[in-house]
Amino acid sequence: MKNGKYCILIADDEKEIRDILRLLLEGEGYAVLTAEDGREAIAEAAAEVDLYILDVNMPEVSGFPAAAEIRKHFDAPIVFLTAYSTESDKVMGFSVGADDYIVKPFSNMELLMRVKAILRRSSGAKVPVVTEEIPFADLILDTESRSVSRQGEMIPLTYTEFQILELLVTHKKKIYSLENIYQSIWGEDAVGDSAIMVHIKNIRKKLGDDSRNPKYIKTAWGRGYYVDQ
Template sequence: MKENKINILVADDDADIREILEILLKAEGFDVIMASDGKKAIELVDENIDLIILDVAMPEKNGFQVCKEIRNVSIAPILFLTAKGMESDKAIGFSAGGDDYMVKPFSNAELIFRVKALLRRCYHYQPFNKEKKNIYKIDNIIMDDNTKSVTVDNIPITLTPIEYDILCLMMRYPNKVFSVQNLYESIWSQDYSYLDNNTIVVHISNLRKKIEKDPKNPQHLKSMWGRGYYVGESNKVF
């Protein structure tokens, strides 16, 4: 994260919600950029945006569509803020590249907590800071934890912060089976209560689409029925 003020983009077509969020976020010392529709939100995203809060039901483009387009240019954490609370809606949000999901009406204190948790996890929290960061390799996949980059067949791929943390954790501990709860405790730390299996399942599915030649028949990020997920043996390069 940059040394200057944190920039948060808020996209919501409800003027009252935008005003509330602006007051809450500015009170915490954040700079706030506003968009009243999905198209404008996409136009405002650049390397200076540190976090994005997206409403789902917006004119021009809905939040899920906006999230997918933003993920082509930014890995800034995305928090969905919406009146929809169905599990299927959450799955769509995570599949689009979102990092967290809150349902309206929301608690002001919880919203600030989640914003800070996302910022801390994505920019400050280093789950593997007890050891020197390394470069790991599994067949055609190379992860450089010094630069937070991943290549497949020497081609750079873009991962969200959560996808990166999941893959990094598994590549550091090859052949170790991580249950869904293990992954929550390792990646989300104490920032979130344990929710449901679907969140992790969606992130694993997204990861497989990016690193596997055949995501339906994964050769690297594997499942052990009834126990969890693991990656095959990795070779530490450095």
Template sequence: MANELILLVDDEEEIISFLQDALELEGYQVLTAGSGREALDQSKRQPSLIILDVMMPEMNGLEVCEQLRETTKCPIVFLSACQSEVDRIKGLAAGGDDYLLKPFSLAELKARIHAHLRREQRIHTQKEQGILRFPSLTIDCKGHSVVCNEHNTALTNKEYLIVELLAMHQGQVFSREQIYEKLWGFEAEGDDSTITEHIKKIRAKLAAYAQDRTYIQTVWGIGYKWDPK
């Protein structure tokens, strides 16, 4: 996965310099930003992955992530000295895919970067083929169908779109509001409570064939994510 473009965002020059050298030695191309505003500007170059510090002046990493998610789909890995569960939940709620505590192991960071990029590459390939494959479940994006353990699962259009949205962003957490806005639109009449009911129906339909796999996991206090494990 050499030549992938990674954006590093941190207001500490020493950390930026250290990580840039380490990642360039791995063959990655590296962009850097020392502030949230600079990060938003650099993101226009469409990096493959973003490493984002949480504690920054003027605009913190959570605020940056929320704005990035309006235009950017790539994995976002938070680096933070904030160790509480609440802080990690806030990071996921803002649109982050991963959360690594400072001080961190460089080897672990490299491994997580590689894992995220490998997953994105696999999903991109599957999207081009129009098929998303998971253990015991296949999603046909062109045919708008879901097959679970060789059984066609009869989903309504909105149920299918929820499954596709979550599956195409495996591991990323979406709030009910985000799902509703993406699939129903900002001008739709109604409210996001309908997402809870749709998720219940999807789970019930998949449970008939899924053999103890839930696929859609609830992340308490935030929303839902796709995790076929």
């Protein structure tokens, strides 16, 4: 946060879009930082930023590598602005740690609703609550810090990845379809199978899980995912 306000960093090479988004978000009470390209976004990235909105197609450094670099140091949610809505583009975005996609052209109301929903989901890490540690196999899920550890070693997950893992762990043996997971996390109908599949792949990779013989997240072929420990 910045001066008690949620801080949002916008990176887009089109000045008109930056100016419109700044006015729109500042009008809703957010603190706003702007960047002209991915390189500047990386330089502006900081712990006080609560949400990154990155255009995919920027000169110098585009949105994808900028997000990947930001994600190495900070775990605030990342949203991509893109003129492309194909599944392959979304897979690429989610694979570098994106939390959501907004396809151009978009309405002001749609963007504000997405921003509010994402900040609401991610703010659990900023609101003081009673700490609850959930044991799962050899892992510990900490619901206050939204973190996962194994034998004292932290395993970095994004907010969305943590929410998916927490959902499965707190409903052991229940099989969640891709649509069920999407609705539970995003609160809306799924926009495609790729988002959840990529997030599951990322979680498994970070946990060191073998997708062919998984220890943590199991696959019920044709039905969805579950945990049984």
